[in-house]
Amino acid sequence: MKKTILALLVFMVFTCLLLPQQEYVLRIQKGMPSIPLAIPDFLVRGDSAELQQAAADIHTVFQADMAYSRIFNPLPANYYKWIRALDTNDLHFKDWESIQARLLVVGEVSQEGADILFEAKVYDVRSERFIFGKRYQAEKSLLREAAHRLSNEIMRIHGETEIFTTKIVFVSNRDGNDEIYMMDYDGYNQTRLTFNTLKDYMPAWTTDGKGVAFTSYRDQRAELRILYPWEGRVTTLDAQGTNWAPNFSADGKKLAFSSTLIAGNSEIYTADADGKNIKRLTINNAADTAPCWSPTSRQMAFTSDRSGTPQIYTMDAEGSNVRRVSFGGTYHDAPAWSPDGDRIAYVSRVDQIFDIYILNLSSQQIIKLTESYARNESPTWSPDGRHVIFTSTRSGTIQIYSMDYDGKNVRKLTSQGENKLPDWSR
Numbered sequence: 001m002k003k004t005i006l007a008l009l010v011f012m013v014f015t016c017l018l019l020p021q022q023e024y025v026l027r028i029q030k031g032m033p034s035i036p037l038a039i040p041d042f043l044v045r046g047d048s049a050e051l052q053q054a055a056a057d058i059h060t061v062f063q064a065d066m067a068y069s070r071i072f073n074p075l076p077a078n079y080y081k082w083i084r085a086l087d088t089n090d091l092h093f094k095d096w097e098s099i100q101a102r103l104l105v106v107g108e109v110s111q112e113g114a115d116i117l118f119e120a121k122v123y124d125v126r127s128e129r130f131i132f133g134k135r136y137q138a139e140k141s142l143l144r145e146a147a148h149r150l151s152n153e154i155m156r157i158h159g160e161t162e163i164f165t166t167k168i169v170f171v172s173n174r175d176g177n178d179e180i181y182m183m184d185y186d187g188y189n190q191t192r193l194t195f196n197t198l199k200d201y202m203p204a205w206t207t208d209g210k211g212v213a214f215t216s217y218r219d220q221r222a223e224l225r226i227l228y229p230w231e232g233r234v235t236t237l238d239a240q241g242t243n244w245a246p247n248f249s250a251d252g253k254k255l256a257f258s259s260t261l262i263a264g265n266s267e268i269y270t271a272d273a274d275g276k277n278i279k280r281l282t283i284n285n286a287a288d289t290a291p292c293w294s295p296t297s298r299q300m301a302f303t304s305d306r307s308g309t310p311q312i313y314t315m316d317a318e319g320s321n322v323r324r325v326s327f328g329g330t331y332h333d334a335p336a337w338s339p340d341g342d343r344i345a346y347v348s349r350v351d352q353i354f355d356i357y358i359l360n361l362s363s364q365q366i367i368k369l370t371e372s373y374a375r376n377e378s379p380t381w382s383p384d385g386r387h388v389i390f391t392s393t394r395s396g397t398i399q400i401y402s403m404d405y406d407g408k409n410v411r412k413l414t415s416q417g418e419n420k421l422p423d424w425s426r
Helices: 002-006 049-068 077-082 093-098 139-157
Strands: 007-013 035-038 043-045 073-075 103-112 115-124 127-137 167-173 178-186 200-205 213-215 222-229 233-237 242-247 256-257 267-272 288-293 299-305 311-316 332-337 343-350 353-360 366-368 375-382 387-392 401-405 419-425
Touching: 002 267, 007 387, 043 049, 049 073, 049 115, 103 200, 115 139, 115 375, 127 139, 167 200, 178 200, 178 213, 213 242, 213 267, 222 242, 242 288, 256 288, 256 387, 267 288, 288 332, 299 332, 311 332, 332 353, 332 375, 375 419, 387 419
Parallel strands: 035 073, 035 103, 043 103
Antiparallel strands: 007 127, 103 115, 115 127, 167 178, 167 419, 200 213, 213 222, 222 233, 242 256, 256 267, 288 299, 299 311, 332 343, 343 353, 353 366, 375 387, 387 401
């Protein structure tokens, strides 16, 4: 896998020769309208059907990325009928401005030996300014990766989190046993990571995205392991008892997890990121589970039934200052702290129906994201906080879905077997 990823080479960055070089950054603020983006069909330098298909595939992936971002708004293809034929030497910026385009992305695809060469240039339409260019050479199997990398560059240049090469880990029984799998953010390239005759559960990315912690039943008990898929090695947390629900702090220094290590009932523990120096945080007769760090690594949210029913609590990183943050209802679980620190997504059961909710910690406003008679669970945030993935039985079997932070644009990511317990890399 490592060799495959490295096969995608970024050869050069185009710079504008006519204008002084300076960093182009446009910060996107909440409430700002999305940026209209023109993405005409990419030009093909060659006559082969293979090149034509490659250009179409890259264009489709890139346009889907931009639409998913909620920052950019790709203009409909029928708008382009008012534009003169694309000429890379004379882009007719006034034409593009007439259809309200703010940015223009021009792409060219050609053959380079056995590989595909993809070149892209991005322009500011109003100022008729060249912003940046990229050139990618890739195997045909990596064209999606090339498109995602260009999408990331667009995000980066606008001061936004790059999400399009992030990965999602999850549990699937598609091969007859619950194992850990990985896929792209959009559901493509689903790959099996673990091979075990027993069950592997609750995967969680390490902060640097190089490893996946999970609960394994290999040795007849639930122990925590960390798999490094690109290195091919596995480490084991040296802790007795039953251990599950790992979650790494945003600063990468700590691992929180649930365990029956000392008390015999479920409590919250932390350890160093390598699994050493285990420390117990909660001490009571209730079941405390599902720890989730805040983005500052100074607090964590968790589920506890200390009040009689499962509710969401928060506490400081050392286990002090415990406070309940969910009220009403008899079941709240699976807290997931948003990257901006303002919100916690969680699962609530109302009239035996499980749905995803978001609590705004400042205003105490609660928003219901899912509305169905299916079982909706296991929310986890995208790195930019604009999307939530979750599991649902709305299609008959439990599958993984993605939606925007306001519950819109639901899309199904998995379909083979049963799929659950997703976690999105940072």
